[in-house]
Amino acid sequence: MGLIKDAFHRMGSPRFFYHGSSLWVRGLYVGGGLGLLVGSFWGLVLAPPDKYQGHSFRIMYMHVPSAHLAEMVYFACAVAGFVYLVWRMKMADVFITAAAPVGAILTMLALASGILWGMPTWGTGWVWDMRTTSVLVLLFLFFGLMALRQAIPRPDRAAYSVSILALVGVINIPIIKYSVDWFATLHQPASITLASEPTIETSMLWPLLLNAIGLYVFIAGVILAAMRLEVLKREHATEWVRAISKSR
Amino acid sequence: MHRADVLLNQPLIEASDLSCTVAGQLLFDRLDVTVLSGDVLELWGPNGSGKSTLLRCLAGLFSVDAGVIKRPEHLLYLGHRSGLNESLSPLENLRWYTGLREKNTSSEALSTAIRRVGLESYKDAPCRTLSAGQVRRASLARLCISDSPLWLLDEPMTSLDDDAAALLRTLIVEHRSMGGGSICATHVDLGFPETRVLELDA
């Protein structure tokens, strides 16, 4: 128990975080990059084409992981917000600052790939069902986090408010999802019945998993790198940062 | 009006090891502030030295980066802004203020306070029709009915004419004699005997 508390406290120190994470970033980039390469190659080239959708379903290998990961990133931001509000750990705020833009880009990737998937498959680029709409709403939530921090004249004092916003958003996600689901049943156009995802055969499952895990790891690396940059920005006046910039 | 709950030489507020950085600028570091009952502490320093920020931290409106503050149960804060809504009259504003504290202040006490700050004839006029000096006087009415042991005043002499300034000095002296303490941020001489001074440099 003491070890965990110790680690918790040490993680909270920007300096320790910066020095401790340099190896991790490289590892995550390499591991994640490898996973993505192998998974993408497998999925895009090696796996057999789908019975009904032909080759266009391959977009799923990018779409599903990025959509899922975007949601995970938001949950992580909410958890970080909670950590900040309760323990005032500055690194939690650094996490939110770094992760929100990454999450927004992931969400845009998911939306774009969803549109690309939808056009050949169902004829329309956009369908207002629970999944697509909740991804869209997620994009707005990320924008909100970024916009609020931008608008505050002293960004170093924005942590408290952004944390509250993240928590308020996360509480609303299930409510929004349910309401959009209900909305979709209410306004279901008769012609389009959303095809349930093609039953995933093993040959498709493995590249998907590999891509998903690879993306997770890679994005973790990206967020870590962004956090390191943010730490440097915030602590620019301290000695240890000056020492680093001098040594370059 | 005696305040039996305030013992002499009891610390009203104890703050230790305060440090605060705003927008990359270190305003104060490892600062200790203690005010005993009967004290008047003057905060001196040029503009931008952090006087207002320190007062807000002590009041609890702004958070410090490090340090511990032990505050009294209730305190009075008079900042740069008047705290008065312009559509309401001085009397209505005062009634709201005492209502916040859930004190059943009688109408006579409220009217007395308004009379004391010299706004008897304006007591029902919306504050937007008053001059800046009159608005400051109206906010002084809060001091007249205050029962908080600690007063935090940010540049209280601003916009006050001689009469009002004299009234403010009287109020602080009365407050002092009843065991209350004040911290005043200022860059004019307040004219009090026996004050302690804390200087913040830029």
Add this chain to the structure above:
Amino acid sequence: MGNFGVQFRRDLLIAIRGRTETANPVAFFVLALSLFVFAVGTDSETLPRVAPGVVWVVALFVAMLSTENLFHRDYDDGSLELMLLHNRPLFLGVLGKLLAHWCVSGLPVAILSPLAAVFINAPPEIIVTLVGTLLLGTPVLTLIGGIGAALTAGLGRGGLLLAVLVMPLYIPVLIFGSGACYRILDGAVATGPMLWLTALLAGSITLAPFAIGAALKGSQEY
């Protein structure tokens, strides 16, 4: 309950005194509805079909635009600081303020909605449901808008920051509010969405004041 009553009375008094400013939400409501009529056209097919949704969207805009200024005045004149210092517990004062605000924004909209429905050629069978959903939903909009207003207090006017923050959270209220009317149009009962609106109201009355109080303390730091 002292805090609640004191704050409510004060804010209601301020709203009543600012007569023209207070009438703005209602005026905007009517004007924006007419914009829709001009845009969509008065042919008998389209307007009645979109009417419930349009009324709800306009009501939503009214709520959003009027809550923008909820804390601005108090922030500027320093009364917000006093509220934070002396209001114990803070959430009661916040509730009082929000109730006063709803009385001059959401409530008039709900009361006027039958007129608006007639104005915009809505099918008459939905009018009762429309009023009901607005009565339940506009307080939720005020409460959620209050969170956004508290987060952005003192951040300068305009720029639609509040809208960006708050609109995703408004979506469920909108869906259930107008959805209830569409259920009636489909010939079904609207109990489901109405219950949901009630649940949202109960949830936001309980939780939003705390979030608003915390956000107000946070905005002092800007």
